């Protein structure tokens with residue numbers, strides 16, 4: 001792997017940087033937390049701007065409307081995006097990062113022609129309907145049932161933790177089509193239209209006061225057979241494609257953003273006065289912790305770069321994605337915890353003075369707790385690292 005940037009890569013960087021320097025401030029700050037319709041408007045308008053400027057789907061093949069950038073330019077893109085503090089992908093995450101890529105890998109020509117351009121232009125939003133109340137880590141034990149009636153599947157069951165389902169148009173839905181088969185064999189991957197009778201979305205409130213995810217109740221919801229991705233009962237294989245995108249390269253943007261978060265934390269520490277004089281950055285323990293995090297973030301970014309280059313070679317993210325997701329979850333929690341510790345009482349009181357926003361630090365810390373659960377818990381990632389990377393015996 002040669003990650004030296006060529007003159008062409010640097011020219012791409014300069015063009016992108018110039019565009020971001022104008023487009024990011026023009027787009028303005030996100031709407032207030034909790035207003036999900038406004039958030040949808042904000043995120044999709046940004047996605048449309050990326051599309052119109054030729055920056056949507058940097059890793060998607062050109063044949064499917066993406067930019068098909070060489071891997072070095074994908075990395076430059078991530079670096080510049082983080083540097084410019086450009087808007088978080090937000091409600092476009094599922095469509096751009098794993099539903100679209102799954103359709104590219106496994107969808108029919110009709111499915112790709114219909115959905116991919118709309119995802120790229122930010123016109124349609126996707127959510128994920130995998131987990132159920134009794135099927136999380138053990139996803140293959142899901143029980144949402146789909147029965148075929150002519151050219152349609154009729155779906156009944158319940159999904160849970162569906163992120164931003166309250167603003168979604170489509171859902172990547174896992175259903176059981178053969179209850180008699182062993183649990184991994186009777187599953188099918190469907191594209192569910194969220195705007196139909198029989199789909200009821202109930203937002204759930206989380207510890208930070210927001211409703212990031214929802215329960216989805218399905219009562220005789222209908223899915224045309226043409227909306228099936230892969231064969232009937234072959235959904236577990238397709239699911240693994242989706243999960244490899246979700247755990248593999250989807251977090252790359254978050255990982256590189258940790259660099260600027262650490263830089264912001266160091267700047268913030270010098271604004272926090274200590275009771276005996278001086279500021280928090282004078283504390284050798286904080287400096288040492290900052291240095292340790294810096295080294296770990298850089299190390300993780302290198303492993304991420306390796307994952308991205310491997311996925312370019314094979315068309316699918318490598319199993320090292322589980323190790324990357326595991327380490328990212330831990331580091332982002334350590335980083336946010338350090339921010340709260342650095343602010344001390346200022347965080348507890350939710351104070352806002354100058355650059356210090358105690359309430360935001362607490363919100364970010366609480367939100368970071370979900371990373372060791374979402375997209376597969378840390379225990380499950382450890383199992384995958386043991387089995388698929390280290391070649392250890394499978395757990396029972």
Ligand SMILES: Cc1cc2nc3c(=O)[nH]c(=O)nc-3n(C[C@H](O)[C@H](O)[C@H](O)COP(=O)(O)OP(=O)(O)OC[C@H]3O[C@@H](n4cnc5c(N)ncnc54)[C@H](O)[C@@H]3O)c2cc1C
Pocket residue numbers: 127128129130131132133134135136137138160161162163212213370371373374375376377378379380383
């Ligand atoms: C912020 C967030 C967003 C999410 N978004 C979505 C979404 O959009 N769509 C969706 O479908 N799901 C989503 N999820 C659900 C997520 O995938 C599940 O929460 C996760 O897979 C864990 O399942 P569970 O909550 O049922 O916990 P369980 O599977 O019940 O696990 C409970 C505990 O047991 C441990 N455990 C379970 N099995 C094993 C094992 N074999 N070995 C070792 N330890 C084990 C787990 O690590 C965990 O600590 C989201 C979750 C979060 C937190």
